[in-house]
Amino acid sequence: MATVVIVGAGPTGLTLACGLARQGVGVRVLERATEYNTNSRAKTLNPRSLEVLADLGLADRLMEEGRTHLPFRKYFAGEHVADTDPYAGDHPTAERPYEAGLYLPQPRVEAALRELLASLGVRIETGSELIGLAQDAEGVTAELADGRTVRGDHLVACDGGRSTVRKLLDIPFTGNNEDEPLMVLGDVELEGLEPDAWHQWFGPEGALLLCPFEGSGTWQIQATPETDAEGRIVPPSAEGFQRLIAKHTGRPEIRVRRAGWLSTWRVNVRMAERYREGRVMLAGDCAHVHPVAGGLGMNTGIQDAWNLAWKLGYVLRGLASPALLDTYQEERLPIAAWTLDVTSAGMTAVLESTRTPGVGVEAGRVGDSTGLSIDYRWSPLAEDRLGGPLRAGDRAPDGVLDEGPYGRLFEAFAGDRFTLLGFGPAALPALDGLPDHVRPVAVPAGDTRTREAYGITEDALVLVRPDNHIALTAPAGARDAVDAYLERL
Template sequence: MTTVVIVGAGPTGLTLACGLARQGVAVRVIEKAPTFHTSSRGKTLNLRSLEVLADLGLGERLAAAGRTHLPFRKYFAGEFVNETEPFAGARPTATTPYAASLWLPQTRVERLLREQLAEYGVEVELATELVDFRQDGAGVEVHLADGRRIAAEYLVACDGGRSTVRKLLGIPFVGDGDPEPMMVCGDVEVEGLDPGAWHQWFGPQGVFMLCPFEGSRRWQLQASPETDADGRTVAPSLESFQRLAALHTGRADLRLTNATWLSTWRVNVRVAERYREGRVLLAGDCAHVHPTAGGLGMNTGIQDAWNLAWKLGYVVRGLAAAALLDTYQEERLPIAAWTLDVTTAGMTAVTDGIGTPGVGVEAGRVADLTGLSLGYRWSRIAIDHLAGPLRAGDRAPDAPCTGPDGEPARLFDRFAGDHFTLLGFGPGARPALAGLPDHVRPVPLDDPDGAARQAYGITGDALVLVRPDNHVALTAPATAREDVLAYLTALNADE
């Protein structure tokens, strides 16, 4: 029997599938579309998503596919105003290996994830549509449009804002939306424009933006919709895009060709009332949709999947009780609420500034573009027995350390995989690192230059237990081995 069925082969579903398949979980990914889409859609991975995908083995391939620095070239009423770059001068640090977001279209991210998933022997099943399902205490039966049925232990919906699974569950999608399109989108080829910048024309008549992609002739177009004489939105087309370009740029030499992914975008701010119903869970846009400000959409879905993958894997592998799955909603629902709030405020700032010279998409910059500050201090599985600046639930920082053979390494190298990591700071912690369960990796830290201590806010000998998703699970004194074992035992207890 298939252990987990994932509905939807976007970044959320594929990240989840990779995280489960790496643990040896039997997973199937079904996608109702007959072919993989080729449209750009999302276009940035933030620093936290880069850490997640690097843990899955995609770091070098992503870096080769995208670009880390992209100037924002801004115009007002057709005239150049200024040029800025959000991560100008940013450099990696001891605790953060990535200095800047990575610009690349969602379709490339999905392709790389599919390649990684194929290395685990799993292929996406195209033209495979879920139309219904039934669940009980023993599992889920998935009903497909072609009459086939799949028996599984769990079903995870990653099928977008119009999720079939969420609707079948009857889970309310709470919030509101604007019935009128706010923006038209498309992928085009552009002649007469420098591909070294994201060009943003703002002015009294609205906004028109063209964003290039590294190693491609494609640009992503986003613009205020064209309207007809009666004020109705004109359907997006190459001809409409060309008229919008002339209107906003004032340039007759700017030529758009080969338009694909003709789309309209409406403001929707909604979140699912709950993320779990028995053996069925929701993730990504299926669980929350929000404005585009800050570029958080693809990233939030990837990070939902990263949180859920280790928990669901541990449950089906017998390393944790099903109650652990309740912490997925407990941890990720507040992150979704924060995301909805900051992106709504950001979108308002952008739209309010359209008629102001020098305003661009940076007006919608959210409080944390990196995703590095987002943690789960409120979680029931975040336990502190030590006081300090870094607390249980926080992202575990990177730092220099020694590898298993004594060679120089980094903590992120030691974290990579589906295990817990027990960091032992100082000689007093050494006894606690012996004889641990197989899914816990002991890492002694001599830390002669104090870099790891500084990163973790540790002043004496201590223990820090790090979860498989690289968040701090537990902090404890060096002699508190029993606290570590009690934490791991509690994960296997049904509430």
């Protein structure tokens, strides 16, 4: 059986492992830590990541554990200014089932992915620290600190911003960083504060943010660091957090009962110059790190993995040539560059907002934080023969189907197959005799809502990739274009 070695069991590595395992590809997941992460770290899943996790069958569970439409309660110089909901006008639609981001700490996302992976027969190998690797024409060998070696057809590094794999490959990680912490952060248990909002204090002396996690009694704290009498940054501590809370809120009843994870955050904006070195690929934070504004870190990693999973699976299952793997970097590296740009601009906007009453962290939303507008129109995998408003490379919208075995388009897309949508009666002949890895779905002629979502005016064919991006648009009679596209893979 073909095998992929995945280094790192965070959201990126786990999403990739699940996407491969459900295709029947052998997976080895190596995790350096001996225990699973319990620190909140990232705390938001955007709508596009929720669509990915829905495809894996996890979205309903995660939606029950987290919260959407969390009010932003804003204070300036200690005084309450306003409550806002930056997603107040967003509601689910047939084309977009997840209206807003989901506030949920990273460990709960990881736990759901681990359970799914276990159900697919994959055990995470904790305490497995990679210290060396070698590759040849047939595969990759990973050398572990305990003397073992692990062999796979490919290896994917999902081992974070300090990636050992990236360093071993000598792949440049270009960008900039600052030495001084910009923020202290951690997980705390509090008393004396209502967990019904994300509390945000701003003022001349900086900022304090306290975000509650649904049903846990735990809050994530983010704050401008303390300084001592000489102006030096004071390392984070429970006592330090208590002092920061007293300074920014003026509310003695808000008390820190316990502090768990303590950390600092420095400006660090970097991107790997390439995502592939032979049979080794990079994904998630080891390929790109950026400011926290916009909450795109965990989401970008999940979406890296989603792009790569079907491609690796298709190559290893003999459904595509190895050249398909080149499109991973071609598609995802520009997305990382965009992410670095918008999060850097967003962080600047948030810092400037500390001097403006009534402005909160939503100032950091300088680009599309939903992930729904991300496209690969430039990709060699995008072939557009219709030229409508929705183009090859775009995310394929959801939609309600009144006829056939599927209630929604996303139900039809779920899994590791391509989907050929036939719009109208003239497209029906093209849905017959397709390869096993292509699912035919007829969209009735009277389904005007789905036609509008896809920009279809005449009968047409739309081929959708396993990661739910549009591969090909073509006239209804152009079944030969579909066959030629699949043959080129």
